[in-house]
Amino acid sequence: MNPEALGKVIFYGSSIALFLIGLYIILVKRNLIKLILGLTFIESGVNLFLVSIGYVWGRTAPILNKPELMETPSKLAVDPVPQALVLTAIVIGVAVTAMALAIAMLIYDKYGTLNISKIKELKW
């Protein structure tokens, strides 16, 4: 197996693995904190996936700090767009995680538990 294909398998495989681990956590674990962790796992999986889409084996980062890069960036550097997207997505993910943790704290404050199956004041 050539390294390029191997790299793809590793990147995609690990992103899918991250996604599935996250899914497992959010479906099985009851603790709010763990759920949030699961969400983060999923997010990381997706982010990794996004990055690996733009990655071309053997190319360098799209930072135009070398003259040869400045001349033919599309030949030597990887696609910069996914990286920009991932940066944004990470920021968003952090915001969501922060928000989730804040709400989890609030819930613990009010309900005295972090077990999601016991947080059912609103129903029906």
Place this chain on the structure above:
Amino acid sequence: MFGINMNPYELLAAVFGLGAILTYLLGHFDRHLKTWLTLITLALATYIFLHLPNEYSLESPSLLFGIDKLSWLFGILTLGLGTIVAFALLAYPELSPNFYFMFILNIGASIFLLLSRDLVAFFLMWELMSWTIFAMILGDGGAERGRAATKYLVWSAIGAAFILFAFAILAKSTNSFEWSGIVAGISQMPSGWRVAAIALLIAGFAVKAAIMPMHTWVPDAYAESPHPFTAFLSGVLSKLGIYGIFLAFFVLSARFELVNMPKIFGTHIFGYILAWIGALTAFGASLIAIKQEHAKRLLAWSSISQLGYILFGFGIGSAIGIAGALFHAVSHALFKTLLFLILAGVIKRTGTDRMAELGGLIKKMPLSFIFAVVGGLALAGIPMTIGFPSKWLIYEAAIHQGFIFTTVLIFAASTAVFLYYYRFVFSIFLGELHANHQDVKEVPFPIWFSYILISIPIFWLGLFPGKAMQIFAEIAEQFDLPAVTNFTATTITTPLGSFNALIVGLVFFASFAFGLLLYFIGGRTRKVHQYDTFLAGEADEPVKLHYGQRFFYFLERELKPLYRISVEKIYQFVAEFTRFVADQVRKGFFCGNAQAYLYYMTIFIVILVFAIWRIKL
């Protein structure tokens, strides 16, 4: 008018709209002003209605209006009886301005419903007419009224849904939203859709026309709506359902169905089904009317029964049948409005419509009694009143067309009329006067004057049915339907027989003179107290013996197997089942556990994958 260059149709709309709003706004200031404003509005509207040009189209939303003989007839009924009911409302200053607002809006919607010439306008007005009724039934609230109003609105929505669905099918198939375009294009429709559309339309209109099995809202709604308004609801608004059935059955279907459908006894099967439904409605509802304990419910079931006659007449579909049905629509509008107004007066004075608690009011309210008899004569179809020629035409048509079994049902129904009518008039006006009602007074002027106003056409058309027949002939001609032409001002002749209304009337008066003669031959009489009755020596002091409760209990006992048949049970089952499912959905699905929602999401993705897997891309 008023220096504004307005089309009469716009003017009519403006009169109703402004009238309603003004009545609402000014109604708060004076108790009687709202009724007078209503009357003025209706008078203006009537004037404009009588001077409408033939066609009017609103550009956008593109609505088409127009007037023809049929809309004229029903429009006159609506406005005329509406005005009379509004006049009677003078005696009900306690009704809120909201009621008047809705009442004017309702009449306006009814009129524009009759004037509409395209589906959107029709449906718009239909819905407006429907929900204003809801608002009036709901009125000032109360648990029972709320329940009745809810029931009404749900049924009305079911009816409207049928109508809307049928309209959409028609519009899709004929590529037109105008009646004329639909009538022209309907023959190109696939026959399955055609039959479905017409059946749906009839079913939808049947809700408002209180045809079984879409009638269950009627007794509740009639019993709970404001008493004078019930007269309008039963007298006029149910006729709008009849109007719709007429349009659906004759204007849309008659032309092709009469030719294409399989026939039994010379009538196509569609009509036969309609006739059976009508006859069963008439029969069943009249039997149920017999056992009611509340006068309003009694009259409500009676309305259902009488509306069944009209459907029966439509089902026969011959010239006589159509004329009879339309005639009965007119006569039912008149006498049922009268009877409900009388009942409204009685309730106003005594505060109850429970027949066991009434009785003997003839001594206190003689005028009401007289007109109750007039209304009852028309309801029972006694010659000289408008009730007879209409029923007679329906019978003649049925026998002539060979609708034998349905004819028997219809006859049984009209015999049952005597039973419940006598019960109505006896329990309220005759028998012993209840101790609570010793000081009851006659109804106030506006109410009894409205009785007189309605009684005039009841007798006039009863003695000169030709006047009405002329209009029905014109209507039939307008829609290319067979028409009864063999009539004069007083006589109607059918292939089976003939009937001269005026002669019957005159001879009755001669006979009555003979009876009076006998009366005056005999000796003097002595007025006695109501308790001074022969009780086989059983009661030595005055006792209250008003035979008002379970009047026909021996009959009820025999009819028990029939009474056990009830569509209401099916509806209740459906309602219960829906509630059960609703609770399951609510408690099962929205269970409150966030993790469950995550599971749903995952399962949803799986389902989507499978769903898309199955469909071809």
Place this chain on the structure above:
Amino acid sequence: MVSPILLIAVPLILAFSVPLWGLIHKKLEKFVPLIAFGFNTYLIFRLLPFALTERTISVVIANIKPPFGINLAVGPFGLFFALIIQLVALATAFYLLSYDPPEPSDKFYMLFILLVLGSTGMVLTGDIFNLFVFLEITSISAYALTAITKTGPAAEAGFKYLLLGSLGSTLVLLGIALIYGSLGTLNMAHIAHRISGMDSRLVVAAAILFIVGFGVEAEMLPLNGWVPDAYQAAPIPVVALLSGAVAKAGLYALARVLYTLIGMPNIIMLLLTFGILTMFAGELAALRQNDIRRLLAYSSIGQMGMIMLAFGAFGVNSVFGGVLQAFTHGITKALLFLVLGVMALHTGGATDMESLRGFGRKFPYWSMLFAVGVLSTLGLPPFAGFWSKLALIIGVIIDGHPTYAALALIATFIEVFYFARLLSVIYSSKLSPKLVERSIRNTTIPLLSATFLAAIIIAVGLYPNVFFDLGDSASRALLNRAHYIFSIIGHYLQSMGGV
């Protein structure tokens, strides 16, 4: 033409300036949303004539023409939804003037503006990643606003919303990744242009991810567990926005992605089934509900299902009905919630039916506004709901799905039942002991704002022409995929030599 960018830029600046206004005077904060949305509404009305045409224009940011760079694709369809959002936002912002915000109030107003801004951005953007970003802006502010009162139920509802919402948007991101990985572009027109060349399995996967992701905001059936809870626990003005702005933006995204990006009729028609299911679930759940807030929430689900059904019918008539219904639903639900907020002021916060029994006897005008909302929801004239429901049902039938239309009509029977019951409770002659004579707060401002919404409903009901025209061009614009592509990247395609 005024630049549509201002629709996003001005509120953005104002949102983050809220604390500064607060420094001048605490009360000034209240006016910021009003200023922002007043300005936006003004802009929208300036743009409206443009929305009547069928053109979509791209508004270029930073002078990089599409398909490169970030751009706004302002078309009739997007503007129509922007109009809904702005009208609801304006009324709600006005309502806020007399509303005691949960502390910290500056954050509340800021999030409030961001929420509207995010949804406006969603309906205007022409770039799929921007769509995701705006979705996140919208939903994060929505989570925060749901939980902002810091009570137990609020936190619980916020957390449920957050769990579903963030998972959903992650899935959207995954979908974007799939598309970008295959096509190498983020411009929606460009994607639409190229999607036929993409591996169809990947397209389907992306479509599924988008449906699930946006379905959360659009209150689609199995993804709407958060809806009743959030509607029940969030502050009333936020709830008005949740149904008036967030749900509409989610719906817009769903429609835009499925119609313009994916463009496969078979996938779009899945919405028919899920619309019907959503509708039945919502209406059935509402049937026996006693808390009016939750009842309205379930009813909102039902209505959204109906709109999805219309969008799923894949025809210009039904989409026409769908967009009209989206408009009336947005306005009407906002009205109902605002009125309900005031009703709750008279019962000490209770919103269950028994506490509000007889409200209509004491407060006729308020109940009249409520009745207008209810009747419009039921599709009765002369209110806006009549036209939209009529257009929707007839449209779905004309586009060849009579069975679904019949099912939708059956679902409305249930709707009629519980709304009629609601009205009969409100207009009951028996008074609830919880009702107080006079609210603790002056209700003039809420009254004006509710009247504003009711006036829109009645005006549209009486004079639906403009409404029809807007809906017509919006629905045509949505269905005219080629035109959308051409409007945005026509010059680029020409320069590449192929159209």
Place this chain on the structure above:
Amino acid sequence: MTGQILWAIFMPILVIIIGLIYMGLARKITARIHNRYGPPFYQNIIDVIKLFSKKDVANHGVMFSLGPVIAVAGMVISLLFIPIGNRPLLSFNGDIIVLLYLLVIAPLGMALGVGEGANPNGAIGIARALTLMLGYEVVLVIAAVAVMIHAGSASFMEIIRQQQGGVAHWFIWPLFLSALATDIALQAILGEKPFDQPIAPHEIASGPMVEYGGKFLGMLQIYHAIAIIVETGIFVNLFLGGGSLVWWFVKSFAVFFVALLINAVMPRFRIGQAFKFYWTYPAAIGLVGLIIVAIT
């Protein structure tokens, strides 16, 4: 024309007298069957004269007094609409259905009068009468519809015309089942046992008549006298081919006689039983007859 008017005035008086004689004969015949002697056949005429000459009659109000008046008037108008002995008066102005409705005026008027009497016995009597009416009217209508369909007309004159030419042409032969059903219905219409529940002297003190005395009772007697002729006359006209004046009355008495014979030997049904009876056996017989007519 003048002859007709004179006949119209004379005929009711004639019918009243004949009707009263029928009633007298009925008492006599019943008595003979019961092995009693019985009153003279003119006894009822004497009774009516006696009743009319009574002074000081209890009166419960205007409607109470009008009841008998309308009862007599309603019966007289019905009488004028049936052809009696080939002498049609007004039959061209109305057919069988008109007659069926005119026939109700009299009982309805009486019922209203009885109602004002405020005696529960009267009300019970009326309730029973109405129940019974619901029973037999169905049977009667089934039979009448059969006749109308058979004759293709609802006009009495046309129906009688089709039965001219001897006994063989009478409708009783082709419409035997209908005639049978009508005759059973007639038993109740005439108020004879086993269908005399509305009167039932031993239970409800003569029911509707309980409050009426003196001239009122006399008028009710007259009403009953006309009613017998009218009701048997309908049977005669529908099934027995009418006939000249004397024959007509002979046939009518024959019909009445059959009813009397049954009356004399029968007990009384309970009202519910009577109602149920009519809706089962006679109705079934009539329906079979009707189906036969409709098919042929």
